[in-house]
Amino acid sequence: EYNVTRLIYRVGHPEKPAVGVISSLPVMGQRAPPFAMPGQPRPPSSPPWLVFQDIGNDYNLREIPTTADKIDDEIKALIVVHPKDLPGKLLYAIDQFVLRGGRVMAFVDPLCATDAEGGGASPFGMPRMSSDLKPLFQAWGVTYEPDKVVADVRASSRVRMGEDRVEDSPVWLTFGPNNASRKDIVASQLESIMLPFCGALSADGAKDMTVTPLLTSSEDSCLVNSMMAQFGGQGLRAAFKSGGVPLNIAIRLTGKFKTAFPDGKPTDAPAEGETAPPAPEPSADAPGLKEGDSTVILVADADMIFDRFCVQELNFLGAKAQQPLNDNLNFFGNALEQVAGSTDLIGIRSRGRFSRPFDRVQALQAKAMGEWQEKEKYLEDQLKQTQDQLREMQAGKDKSQRFILSEKQKQAIETFRLKEIEIKKDLKEVRKNLRSDIERLGVNVKVVNIALVPLLVSLVGIGFGIHRRRIKVSSKRGTEP
Numbered sequence: 001e002y003n004v005t006r007l008i009y010r011v012g013h014p015e016k017p018a019v020g021v022i023s024s025l026p027v028m029g030q031r032a033p034p035f036a037m038p039g040q041p042r043p044p045s046s047p048p049w050l051v052f053q054d055i056g057n058d059y060n061l062r063e064i065p066t067t068a069d070k071i072d073d074e075i076k077a078l079i080v081v082h083p084k085d086l087p088g089k090l091l092y093a094i095d096q097f098v099l100r101g102g103r104v105m106a107f108v109d110p111l112c113a114t115d116a117e118g119g120g121a122s123p124f125g126m127p128r129m130s131s132d133l134k135p136l137f138q139a140w141g142v143t144y145e146p147d148k149v150v151a152d153v154r155a156s157s158r159v160r161m162g163e164d165r166v167e168d169s170p171v172w173l174t175f176g177p178n179n180a181s182r183k184d185i186v187a188s189q190l191e192s193i194m195l196p197f198c199g200a201l202s203a204d205g206a207k208d209m210t211v212t213p214l215l216t217s218s219e220d221s222c223l224v225n226s227m228m229a230q231f232g233g234q235g236l237r238a239a240f241k242s243g244g245v246p247l248n249i250a251i252r253l254t255g256k257f258k259t260a261f262p263d264g265k266p267t268d269a270p271a272e273g274e275t276a277p278p279a280p281e282p283s284a285d286a287p288g289l290k291e292g293d294s295t296v297i298l299v300a301d302a303d304m305i306f307d308r309f310c311v312q313e314l315n316f317l318g319a320k321a322q323q324p325l326n327d328n329l330n331f332f333g334n335a336l337e338q339v340a341g342s343t344d345l346i347g348i349r350s351r352g353r354f355s356r357p358f359d360r361v362q363a364l365q366a367k368a369m370g371e372w373q374e375k376e377k378y379l380e381d382q383l384k385q386t387q388d389q390l391r392e393m394q395a396g397k398d399k400s401q402r403f404i405l406s407e408k409q410k411q412a413i414e415t416f417r418l419k420e421i422e423i424k425k426d427l428k429e430v431r432k433n434l435r436s437d438i439e440r441l442g443v444n445v446k447v448v449n450i451a452l453v454p455l456l457v458s459l460v461g462i463g464f465g466i467h468r469r470r471i472k473v474s475s476k477r478g479t480e481p
Contacts, residue, residue: 016060017340018074022090023081024131025114025302027052028063050322051305051332059340066090069265071097077340080106082115082302084131088266091135092288095260098136099292103339108132109302110146111197111226130226131302139260140253141205144300149197149229150247151240152221155179157194170236171229172196174326175249179216186252186297186334187214192326194309197229199300200247209255214297214335216246223247250299250331258291297335304328 021028029048047053052061062075069089071078078097083106098104108131109115115129130146137144149171157172173195180187193215200223203211222243224236264287303309310328314321324330 010058016058017076018062018072019055019059019336019340020062020064020071020075020078021052021081022064022066022078022083022086022094024066024084024086025082025112027081028061049305050307050311051329054329055333055336059336064090069093071102076102077336078102078104079336080104080133081305082107082109082112082131083133084115084128086133088135091133092261092265094133095136095139096289098257098294098296099259099289101292101294103295105297105299105335105339106133107299107302107305108144108146108199109197109300110149110199111229113196113303114306114308115302135260139258140296141203141207141209142253142298143202143204144199145223146199147226148199148223149226150195150200150217150221150249150300151224151229151236152217152247153240153242154218154220170240171224173198173217173249175215175217179218181212181214181216184212184214184252186338187250187331190327190331193331194304194326194328195249195301196303196309197226197301198249198304200249201251201298201300202248203251203253206253206255209253209257212252212254213248213250214252215250215299215331216248219244219246221247249301250297253296253298255293256291257294257296259289261288262290264288295339297339299335305332 026046027049030046048056055061062072064071064078066086067090069092071093075097078094080094094104110130112129112131132144132146134146136142150173151170152173153170155173155175156168156170157174158166159169159172160166173193175193175195177191180190180193182188195215200217203209220242222241224240229236305328307322310326311322311324314323
């Protein structure tokens with residue numbers, strides 16, 4: 001249905017809107033170099049990401065290099081994916097593009113797994129997989145921490161870790177309908193969104209703008225350090241502390257934007273050994289636009305539109321095909337059609353249901369995880385206190401008695417062991433109660449489906465049969481002489 005409607009729309013609108021693409025990742029594909037370095041294999045070429053192959057049928061995509069200092073007037077919308085270390089002149093070009101009415105859809109990321117797979121690193125060799133639009137965000141009143149990742153226990157996903165170990169990761173988020181805005185056409189029909197290592201956006205400082213959250217986490221979420229998010233669930237459980245409020249993952253800003261460069265176009269960075277010229281004083285006569293009306297959609301995750309996180313490849317009789325895993329591509333298409341095209345196709349693109357999660361079971365698991373985390377933290381605190389006591393007792397002993405445990409030390413160790421056994425029993429009880437609650441819920445569901453529903457159907461049938469019999473009896477009595 002979507003393909004047919006898209007063909008009809010293209011017949012009525014043969015012109016393709018020009019859309020610019022800026023990215024530090026090879027989203028438009030990468031050609032293999034004609035020559036390889038001596039002694040090194042020639043790197044293979046890579047095709048464009050599937051999402052850009054798909055929108056290429058409806059839009060005229062133009063890749064903008066990071067060395068550009070101006071965006072053509074023909075370009076109506078701009079897609080920015082993982083903007084890492086963009087030069088000042090390009091940021092100024094994006095700023096002026098927004099102020100003259102151009103629309104932008106930007107994907108920033110505090111921990112880009114796709115960049116890690118490509119070997120993203122800083123010039124000093126230290127891996128840095130975060131991206132930001134700091135000057136623009138500050139001018140727009142947007143708060144974003146490029147070193148913090150959202151952890152949400154209600155939206156955790158089962159992922160495979162090292163040593164063939166599977167665990168629920170609260171930083172690999174799977175959002176359902178409750179996490180998408182039901183009042184906005186971009187996200188109103190989305191059912192499942194996958195977001196690995198996403199960040200959070202806040203626009204409390206945005207003035208003269210309308211801020212619309214599109215994707216939000218649950219209330220059982222918080223921000224954790226991106227470095228800690230890479231080490232698995234144990235460290236995350238220790239650092240997790242629910243904030244009690246949902247966090248915005250994707251937002252739309254509409255209204256009057258102000259420039260991030262009141263002094264005009266920034267100058268080039270000084271060469272090595274040269275001193276930077278003094279910064280000019282802010283002036284209202286500086287060239288460039290100072291403010292303008294536009295629309296910007298911001299998403300705090302870039303991995304969500306990478307092929308591996310949104311589609312799976314199928315081999316059908318020797319031909320390769322892609323099957324969607326979630327609504328990531330639909331969200332991207334809906335947002336792009338709002339900033340660059342028509343909203344006529346959004347309602348059709350978003351139809352379908354990928355999963356029906358057990359919300360009640362997930363709530364029970366989140367509650368059990370909270371209890372588990374409290375008891376585990378208490379156990380760690382007791383262990384630290386015991387270690388401090390042993391350290392103080394050890395420091396007060398003579399050198400000749402350093403390797404001999406005193407009675408106080410033995411008593412402290414024994415007390416900790418008893419507390420450890422007691423807390424471990426409590427942790428087992430938490431697991432046991434979780435299993436019993438889930439099993440009880442399953443029994444109730446089975447009783448309703450197996451016994452209650454057939455009983456209700458039978459009662460309705462019996463009642464309907466009695467009602468028909470009464471009608472027949474009354475009609476016969478009415479016809480007797």
